[in-house]
Amino acid sequence: MQDYRLYCLRADGRIKDRHDYQASDDDAALAQAVICPDGFGAEIWQGPRRLASLTGNRQRA
Numbered sequence: 001m002q003d004y005r006l007y008c009l010r011a012d013g014r015i016k017d018r019h020d021y022q023a024s025d026d027d028a029a030l031a032q033a034v035i036c037p038d039g040f041g042a043e044i045w046q047g048p049r050r051l052a053s054l055t056g057n058r059q060r061a
Helices: 026-032
Strands: 002-009 015-023 041-046 049-055
Touching (some): 026 041, 026 049
Antiparallel strands (some): 002 015, 041 049
16 A cells, blocks of 8 residues: 545645545545545645646636
8 A cells, every 4th residue: 555645725726635545556546535625626646746636626716
């Protein structure tokens, strides 16, 4: 298992919240990513590597 972090972002792109979790690989980490409640977007990281940027359903200011 590998460690991943999901950062929920505010409308201005700054970090609002962080969720730590484990997954067997990158595909599993993407599948396990939670939806951030405010809908502005998120980033998934594994160590210093950004795995993905997820776009929310609201536009950033």
